[in-house]
Amino acid sequence: MSRLQEHPIVDFKRGKEVTIYFNGKPIKAYEGETVAAALYAAGIRVFSRSFRFHRPRGFFCAIGKCSACMMEVDGIPNVRICKVYVRDGMQIRTQNAYPSAENDALAIFDRIIDRFFPHGSHYKKFTSSKTLREIATKQMRKIAGIGEFPKALPKEEADYEEINADIAIVGGGPAGLSAAIYAGRLGAKVVLMDENPYLGGQLIKQTHRFFGSGEHYAGTRGIRIAEILTKEVKEIENVDVRTETKVFGIYGKTVAAVEKDRKLLKVNAKKIVIATGAYERTLIFENNDLPGVYGAGGVQTLMNVYGVKPGNRGLIVGSGNVGLILSYQLLQAGVDVAAIVEAMPFVGGYFVHAAKVRRLGVPIYTRHTILKALGEKKVERAIIVELDENWRPIEGTEKEIECDFICVAVGLSPAHELLYQAGCEMKFVPELGGLVPVRNKYGETTAEGVYVAGDVAGIEEATAAMMEGRIAGLDAAIKLGYGDEEAVKLRDKIVGELEEFRRGPFGERILRGLEKVVR
Amino acid sequence: MQEFCKRGYLIEEELPEPPSEERLRDKRPVAYIECPQRIPCSPCKEACRFDAVIMETINDTPKVDYEKCTGCMACIRVCPGLAIFMLQIKDDKGYVTLQYEFLPWLKKGDRVLVLNRKGEVIGEGVIAWALNPERNDRTQLVTVEVDKDLIFEARAVKKVVE
Numbered sequence: 001m002s003r004l005q006e007h008p009i010v011d012f013k014r015g016k017e018v019t020i021y022f023n024g025k026p027i028k029a030y031e032g033e034t035v036a037a038a039l040y041a042a043g044i045r046v047f048s049r050s051f052r053f054h055r056p057r058g059f060f061c062a063i064g065k066c067s068a069c070m071m072e073v074d075g076i077p078n079v080r081i082c083k084v085y086v087r088d089g090m091q092i093r094t095q096n097a098y099p100s101a102e103n104d105a106l107a108i109f110d111r112i113i114d115r116f117f118p119h120g121s122h123y124k125k126f127t128s129s130k131t132l133r134e135i136a137t138k139q140m141r142k143i144a145g146i147g148e149f150p151k152a153l154p155k156e157e158a159d160y161e162e163i164n165a166d167i168a169i170v171g172g173g174p175a176g177l178s179a180a181i182y183a184g185r186l187g188a189k190v191v192l193m194d195e196n197p198y199l200g201g202q203l204i205k206q207t208h209r210f211f212g213s214g215e216h217y218a219g220t221r222g223i224r225i226a227e228i229l230t231k232e233v234k235e236i237e238n239v240d241v242r243t244e245t246k247v248f249g250i251y252g253k254t255v256a257a258v259e260k261d262r263k264l265l266k267v268n269a270k271k272i273v274i275a276t277g278a279y280e281r282t283l284i285f286e287n288n289d290l291p292g293v294y295g296a297g298g299v300q301t302l303m304n305v306y307g308v309k310p311g312n313r314g315l316i317v318g319s320g321n322v323g324l325i326l327s328y329q330l331l332q333a334g335v336d337v338a339a340i341v342e343a344m345p346f347v348g349g350y351f352v353h354a355a356k357v358r359r360l361g362v363p364i365y366t367r368h369t370i371l372k373a374l375g376e377k378k379v380e381r382a383i384i385v386e387l388d389e390n391w392r393p394i395e396g397t398e399k400e401i402e403c404d405f406i407c408v409a410v411g412l413s414p415a416h417e418l419l420y421q422a423g424c425e426m427k428f429v430p431e432l433g434g435l436v437p438v439r440n441k442y443g444e445t446t447a448e449g450v451y452v453a454g455d456v457a458g459i460e461e462a463t464a465a466m467m468e469g470r471i472a473g474l475d476a477a478i479k480l481g482y483g484d485e486e487a488v489k490l491r492d493k494i495v496g497e498l499e500e501f502r503r504g505p506f507g508e509r510i511l512r513g514l515e516k517v518v519r
Numbered sequence: 520m521q522e523f524c525k526r527g528y529l530i531e532e533e534l535p536e537p538p539s540e541e542r543l544r545d546k547r548p549v550a551y552i553e554c555p556q557r558i559p560c561s562p563c564k565e566a567c568r569f570d571a572v573i574m575e576t577i578n579d580t581p582k583v584d585y586e587k588c589t590g591c592m593a594c595i596r597v598c599p600g601l602a603i604f605m606l607q608i609k610d611d612k613g614y615v616t617l618q619y620e621f622l623p624w625l626k627k628g629d630r631v632l633v634l635n636r637k638g639e640v641i642g643e644g645v646i647a648w649a650l651n652p653e654r655n656d657r658t659q660l661v662t663v664e665v666d667k668d669l670i671f672e673a674r675a676v677k678k679v680v681e
Contacts, residue, residue, distance in 0.1 A: 007622070008621055008622050008657055009657050209599035209658070211558060211559065211560040211600070212561075213559075213562070213577055214561070218562040218599065219566070219596075219598070219599060221656060224656065331621070332621060345525060346524035346525045347524050347527055350558050351521075351524055351556040352553075352554055352558075352600025355529070355553070356600065357527075358526075358527035358636065359634055359637070359638050359675040360675055361634065461559075500576060500577055501559045502559070503559075503576065504557040504577075505556075505558075505578075506559065507559065
């Protein structure tokens with residue numbers, strides 16, 4: 001049984017028991033669980049097959065940002081099952097595989113192709129004649145594919161609503177919530193949209209106490225901060241909260257979204273705050289697509305939100321705060337941590353986080369990396385290796401690690417798409433994690449009236465995200481004529497606190513990055 | 520980068536200045552904070568009503584004024600880094616209070632394995648006091664009785680499975 005019955009920090013409130021059908025086979029699940037969590041709890045590890053070579057794939061991110069878990073749900077193909085909640089009688093099928101993703105006949109291609117046509121070689125192999133290239137492409141497309149044509153139509157009737165608001169906020173994580181609360185308190189009419197059925201973003205899986213200052217909830221658990229912020233935002237009458245609402249476009253000052261898969265929303269706003277968060281990064285190593293190789297956040301979601309154990313023994317790649325915190329959380333859930341490997345010569349996250357797993361006997365291998373994952377259809381072992389000063393593997397230092405899953409905790413990239421669409425000037429800033437918008441110190445981008453806050457503005461801590469959200473919310477409301485000098489003072493005070501917050505050694509990199517984009 | 524960041528634990532030379540033997544033998548325990556790195560974090564300072572935790576800015580490392588510390592445990596309740604330990608020597612026995620967040624919860628009289636900063640078992644101890652986890656949002660505070668020479672060594676406990 002991989003569902004946790006008890007946990008030191010979280011009480012898992014499971015809903016009514018329901019039955020879903022996976023490739024025709026009945027599986028018990030509980031209301032409130034995603035299909036991905038329910039299948040995982042039932043021991044299913046192969047969720048899909050890769051497009052071209054039919055390699056087995058499991059889930060990776062568990063928050064709808066990757067596509068490793070796409071399946072056919074009630075006849076609709078390409079559904080990310082980590083974002084769909086179980087319903088009694090639901091029919092789930094794996095796609096692009098025969099007879100199923102677990103035992104796929106076409107998987108044979110992986111082996112053959114690997115031997116005769118190394119990955120990528122088809123780009124060169126069939127270029128000599130146009131006819132040959134067309135035939136080869138056609139055949140390869142056939143075995144690739146992404147699902148079949150839908151066999152069913154959604155039953156719901158479509159609906160439409162137009163909303164006029166002062167401020168539209170995209171994303172209900174710590175940044176978006178803070179922006180909504182601070183703008184809402186000044187009296188601005190706010191619409192807050194989030195794709196999840198709950199608010200709080202990734203806070204809902206952060207069972208640890210937060211760092212920072214007391215004013216920004218330091219010493220309080222992330223999950224409690226999510227509760228506090230959710231309660232605060234709901235108390236403000238002029239904040240219209242729309243959950244399960246996916247924003248798909250920004251056209252000038254109009255935000256287009258779909259609420260609960262059936263209602264099209266057109267939000268005409270005077271200001272927009274984009275707080276869409278980030279994606280997890282992966283790492284290149286042999287077999288990194290094997291089921292059992294997960295993003296660290298994916299494991300946190302599975303374990304801390306749904307109470308499903310990711311496995312019995314995990315290897316953590318990356319010793320930033322996420323990797324260290326995750327290691328501690330795995331121990332709390334009764335899961336062994338085989339080791340933490342870190343390519344840098346020192347721990348990447350806060351020392352105190354490292355100390356708390358180290359004293360519980362978790363080895364930390366600095367200047368080490370993962371070489372490959374081993375296993376047939378899922379991770380069974382991993383090989384790690386020591387690195388020399390030029391980050392090259394030192395031969396003869398390979399170590400085999402027994403583990404049944406691997407967590408990749410090597411950082412995040414801003415989820416920047418909407419910013420592009422809104423016409424913001426973007427820049428690639430490695431210190432901030434990737435593509436981020438040019439903006440002023442209040443978070444306003446080059447697209448007038450479009451603000452940015454949180455991880456999408458640059459990867460940092462949730463505390464910084466909350467401060468950025470407050471600043472953006474206050475500034476947007478102030479510019480619209482809400483609030484008095486007190487509001488201006490408060491905004492400038494938080495700007496000062498954020499500067500102070502970043503003044504330590506961990507803020508150096510962020511400050512270097514911000515220099516490139518804050519004007 | 521400091522050496523302890525390569526290891527993940529502190530060694531003797533890197534530890535903060537200890538309280539005096541006399542303060543350790545006082546009838547109130549004393550806070551000992553093993554937080555040597557500059558990170559933006561200050562709840563321990565904010566929790567202390569006696570100004571015993573000294574930090575000028577949020578990025579400073581906390582220093583404890585052992586004379587001002589009353590052993591009230593407000594700081595250890597909130598420390599997100601699990602880096603605060605309450606130390607005491609009483610009747611020639613050592614007592615270390617630490618944050619504990621694992622199941623099964625500990626109770627007075629439980630036998631535990633005592634671990635050092637590297638995760639090595641350095642002996643067995645008995646739980647002398649345990650706070651109900653519900654009273655501190657599930658971070659239990661537990662006091663383990665150990666040999667008095669081990670109060671600067673004992674940094675984690677694991678319940679002995681019988």
